[in-house]
Amino acid sequence: MKFYISTKGIKRLTISSSDAGKGLPETSKSTTALSRRIPSRTLLPVALVLGIVLPFLFVRIAFLVLESTTACYSTLDCIGWRFFSGADTSLKLREELSRALLEANKAGNNINEERIGSFNELVKEMTSKRQDVRAFAFKTKAMLLQMEHKVQSARQRESIYWHLASHGVPKSLHCLCLKLAEEYAVNSLARSRLPPPEYVTRLADSSFLHLVLLTDNVLAASVVVSSTIQNSANPEKLVFHIVTDKKTYTPMHAWFATNPVKSAVVEVKGLHQYDWSQEANVEVKEMLEIHRLIWKQYYNNLKGEDFEYDGAHTRYLEPLSPSSLSLLNHLRVYIPELFPDLNKIVFLDDDIVVQHDISSLWELDLNRKVVGAVFNSWCGDDCCPGNKYSNYLNFSHPYISSHFDHDRCAWLYGMNIFDIEAWRRTNMTATYHQWLKLNLESGLALWSPGVLPPSLLAFEGHVHPIDPSWHVAGLGYQYPEVHQETLKDAAVIHFSGPAKPWLEIGLPEVRRLWNKHVNFSNKFIRKCRIMG
Known part of the structure; x- marks a missing residue:
């Protein structure tokens, strides 16, 4: 062995031996040769790569082994040639889940599974008992059925309360009536x-436009006028x-x-001020009694039904409103008797607002029909939801x-022009009473409670359609679909x-159209705290 040391400092040390390979085994020689062929710089990247890959492989193997207990049919399926891809496992899991869901769907609503109230309970149930996919499907369906029942029940209660x-x-409004009655005294x-x-002579003058309201709502009447x-x-x-x-x-x-209107004439008359014949009084009492019986039967039938919420079942409750039994509402079929000196009138409900001049309505030709009314309202021809x-x-x-087509659009009550002279010729009031008696003989099963159903039958063939822009209805429903341009x-x-x-349940979106005609400066309005 020889050492060579530079005189300028120990910057290089060379060790050489002529006998370095002598006496060593063959394997040692090959190792020495291999170490000479692999540079030391290559070992560091290899070590880094192995340090990254090996943990990943460990985690992947562990995941597949754990997954195989529930999703795979065997451990080899999960660790085989699909080692870096779980596509087949996911596919089989989807297929198994689909089969379980279809089985749960075929089982109907009679599921004996314990109802689970929340998603957290479902997770706890599935993880603690290590149940299969079928159990997951059935428990999920049971939970959804329970939630659906709660939602339907809540919607039904909301509809009834509304x-x-x-x-x-x-x-x-009650306060307003009391204050005004006191003022009258x-x-x-x-x-x-x-x-x-x-101005009394104007009450029977046919050259004036006569508008009729039958109402017991003072505030509503003031808005209409x-x-x-x-x-x-x-x-x-x-x-x-x-x-x-x-x-x-x-x-x-x-x-x-106390709030006289400018220019126009207003007559206020009570029913007690009419001097009707005994025959007319008997007919009115019979009419009210039949309507009361129809209402009672409808109520009993509806009470016995267990109908589910379908988004439109509030219409089933509407015929039960007090207006279905209101004398003033039903007296509109006695307009010729109420106004014997008039030949033509415009009838207005108390829940309307007039937005444009309606004097031209008076000049419409009804083609010898009794009533002019809107059929299709706001959504176009043959559209009357x-x-x-x-x-x-x-x-x-x-x-x-x-005798009738069930898809036919009904005409709208609330803003109508009546040719009372034609009404008297055709005797519509008598026809109305004939339908009431026929309904009574048929077990009160011909129509739902309300003012319009018997009027549709009595005035059949005597209604003249007018332009839909005259009358847009339906603003008192929970979700009116009328466009703003149509309203305007x-x-x-x-x-x-x-x-x-x-009412407090009035919809703010359209309520403003009514509020702007309320006289909020009136002292009685302020005292009774009527606010828009």
């Missing part, structure tokens, strides 16, 4: 004659005939006596199904449905 809320009289101005003596006058081109040609019941007569009279004959009449009865162009908008604009 329906009940539409029946009540707000405290503010203590203030001579509130008892002044309506209309003033100099105010909106009509504000949008009229010739308000001095308007004559309003307001008919109310005995209990509302004094507050109604006091309101219009919720307003077809099938929504009012019972087409399971052979007499109805053989409508001469009359009608809050038909439970959500009247004077």
Whole structure:
């Protein structure tokens, strides 16, 4: 062995031996040769790669082994040639899950699985008991069925509560009637004659436009009158005939006596002020009794049904509203008897707002028909959602199904022009009573409770269609679908449905159209805290 050391410093050390390979085994020689062929710089990258790959391989193998206990049919399936791909495993898992879901679907709703209330409970149940995919499918279906039942029950209760809320009289409106009745008693101005003596002759003058309201709602009547006058081109040609019941007569009279309208004439008359014959009184009582029996039978039938929420079942509850039994509502079929001196009138419901001049309505030619009415409303020709004959009449009865088309659009009540002279010629009131008696003989099964169903039958063939822009209805339903442009162009908008604009459940989107005609500066309105 020889050492060579440089004189300039130990910068290089060379060791050489001529006998280095002597006496060593053959394997040592090959190892030495291999170490000479593999540079030391290559070992570091190899070590780094192995340090990264080996943990990944360990995790992958562990995952596949664990997965094989539930998803794979054997461990070899998971660790075989699919080592870096779980595609087949996922496919088999999907197939097994699909089979389990189909089996659960075929089982129907009678599942004996314990109902699970939340997703966390489902996860806990599946992980703690290590159940298979079939159990997962059945437990998931049981949980979804329970949740669906709760949602339907909540929606049904919401609908019923909403329906009940539409029946009540707000405290503010009750207060308004009491304040006005008190004013009528203590203030001579509130008892002044309506209309003033100099305008009495207009009440029967056919050259004026006569508008009729049958209502016991003072605030609603004030909005109808105010909106009509504000949008009229010739308000001095308007004559309003307001008919109310005995209990509302004094507050109604006091309101219009202390809040006189400009130019137009307003007459307020109570039912107790009419002198009808004994025969007419008997007919009215019979009419109300039959309507009461129809209402009672409908209520009993509906109470016995366990109907599910379908998004439109609130319509089933609407015929049970108090308006279905209201005397003032049903007296519209006695308009010729209420106004014997008039030959033509425009009828307005108390839940409407007039947005444009309606004087041209008076000039429409009805082609010798009795009533002019809108059929198709806002959504186009032959489009009348919720307003077809099938929504009012019972087409399971052979007499109805053989005489009427269930898909036919019904005409709209609420803004109509009546040719009373033609009404008297055709004797529509007598026809109306004939249908009432036929319904009574048929077991009260021909139609649902309400004012419109018997009117559809009595006025059959005597209705003249008018342009839909005259009357847009349905704003009192929970989700009105009327476009803003249609609302703006409508001469009359009608809050038909439970959500009247004077109720708290009134829809804010359309309620503003009604509120702008309420006189919020009136002292009685302020005292009773009637707010928009």
